[in-house]
Amino acid sequence: MRIRVLTAADAADFRALRIRGLREHPEAFGRTPEEVDPVEVIAHQLRVDAGSDMDFTLGALDGEVLVGVAGCHRERARKQRHVAHIWGVYVAPEHRRTGLGRRLVLEAIARARTWPDLEWLRLDVTTVNEGARALYVSCGFRPVAIKPSSLRIGERHYDEELMALDLRPSRPVDVAAAYDEWAETYDRDANRTRDLAAATLRQSGLDLGGRDVLEIGCGTGRNTEWLVEQGARVTALDFSAGMLRRAQARLGSAPVRFVKHDVRAAWPLVAGSVDCVIAALVLEHVEDVAAFFEECGRVVRVGGEVWLAELHPIRQLQGGGAEFTRPRTEERVRVAAFLHDVAEYVSAGIRVGFTLREMGESRDPGAGRFVAPQLLWLRFRRAAIA
Numbered sequence: 001m002r003i004r005v006l007t008a009a010d011a012a013d014f015r016a017l018r019i020r021g022l023r024e025h026p027e028a029f030g031r032t033p034e035e036v037d038p039v040e041v042i043a044h045q046l047r048v049d050a051g052s053d054m055d056f057t058l059g060a061l062d063g064e065v066l067v068g069v070a071g072c073h074r075e076r077a078r079k080q081r082h083v084a085h086i087w088g089v090y091v092a093p094e095h096r097r098t099g100l101g102r103r104l105v106l107e108a109i110a111r112a113r114t115w116p117d118l119e120w121l122r123l124d125v126t127t128v129n130e131g132a133r134a135l136y137v138s139c140g141f142r143p144v145a146i147k148p149s150s151l152r153i154g155e156r157h158y159d160e161e162l163m164a165l166d167l168r169p170s171r172p173v174d175v176a177a178a179y180d181e182w183a184e185t186y187d188r189d190a191n192r193t194r195d196l197a198a199a200t201l202r203q204s205g206l207d208l209g210g211r212d213v214l215e216i217g218c219g220t221g222r223n224t225e226w227l228v229e230q231g232a233r234v235t236a237l238d239f240s241a242g243m244l245r246r247a248q249a250r251l252g253s254a255p256v257r258f259v260k261h262d263v264r265a266a267w268p269l270v271a272g273s274v275d276c277v278i279a280a281l282v283l284e285h286v287e288d289v290a291a292f293f294e295e296c297g298r299v300v301r302v303g304g305e306v307w308l309a310e311l312h313p314i315r316q317l318q319g320g321g322a323e324f325t326r327p328r329t330e331e332r333v334r335v336a337a338f339l340h341d342v343a344e345y346v347s348a349g350i351r352v353g354f355t356l357r358e359m360g361e362s363r364d365p366g367a368g369r370f371v372a373p374q375l376l377w378l379r380f381r382r383a384a385i386a
């Protein structure tokens with residue numbers, strides 16, 4: 001199977017395959033078969049594309065037979081030129097489940113990356129088209145927004161999801177993108193650190209009933225649910241839209257305030273409005289622990305608490321860290337992380353007026369003394385002002 005850029009000579013084959021796609025999957029495309037351009041118009045467009053570095057249409061060929069396509073179009077206007085769109089992805093049904101769709105999309109991404117100053121790739125996918133959506137997620141696209149009722153076929157309306165792939169080489173986005181991807185499997189993956197942190201929180205003895213609790217990095221809401229069961233009034237913050245969507249689905253109508261926010265920026269909470277901050281397995285992704293505690297110092301009331309659990313730094317030094325397996329490729333993905341010494345947490349807390357109330361190093365049940373602890377947890381209290 002060969003993938004190459006289509007030229008004017010491919011116009012008739014492209015048109016036939018596109019019409020087939022529109023006919024077989026009307027809910028996946030915006031046009032009807034009758035609205036496909038005549039072959040001369042398509043040939044002209046492919047000829048123009050071949051001479052530009054703004055558009056291309058890829059084809060997958062089985063011998064000489066065109067069996068898959070994917071287009072890419074870059075915005076022309078000066079203020080929009082940093083954005084391009086993937087469109088018209090289609091693989092003939094007899095060639096599906098071979099990874100061909102993925103090869104087409106990855107090739108389109110690779111070609112688009114060569115365009116100077118391109119920052120974003122976007123695409124629209126109908127929300128009922130779960131296979132295509134999963135394909136795009138596996139290629140790194142993240143959900144951005146739902147566009148309600150984008151297509152109407154007869155009496156039925158279809159929503160589209162806008163997805164985007166950030167091509168900018170900035171590291172901070174990587175963590176959110178990784179968690180968006182991980183959200184799909186986070187709850188079903190085996191994860192001893194996650195389970196140990198959850199168990200440790202449940203044994204913490206924190207006084208939560210009727211309290212204002214801020215959960216940082218709520219993930220899929222595993223701990224959020226427990227906090228609500230304890231009678232806490234919970235604000236749950238995370239910067240991964242994928243994680244938040246899972247958490248919201250889990251919590252249903254429970255009275256939790258979910259906030260999409262990067263904890264490295266000033267928190268959207270007023271001073272002295274929180275009784276307890278909880279952060280489980282988040283701070284390894286945050287470089288500046290002092291800034292985290294400064295915000296804790298601002299929002300936590302006198303007498304309030306901060307409870308943290310992190311992968312133990314010894315485990316990090318042994319090579320441990322947050323990572324997951326991409327379901328479709330089995331590829332292991334390591335999420336960017338920072339190493340914080342125990343003293344770093346303690347000093348940062350003390351510096352902004354907290355006292356260390358309790359601290360622990362947890363091992364898996366049954367692990368011997370000579371196995372490095374899996375988890376470090378700390379509990380701080382905001383001292384009364386003298």
Ligand SMILES: C[S@@+](CC[C@H](N)C(=O)[O-])C[C@H]1O[C@@H](n2cnc3c(N)ncnc32)[C@H](O)[C@@H]1O
Binds near residue numbers: 286
């Ligand atoms: C390992 S998960 C832990 C989730 C949950 N606390 C648990 O114990 O299952 C880490 C979570 O922290 C979030 N996170 C990481 N860095 C963040 C940041 N800078 N701002 C907000 N959330 C962040 C991730 O999106 C992810 O949901």
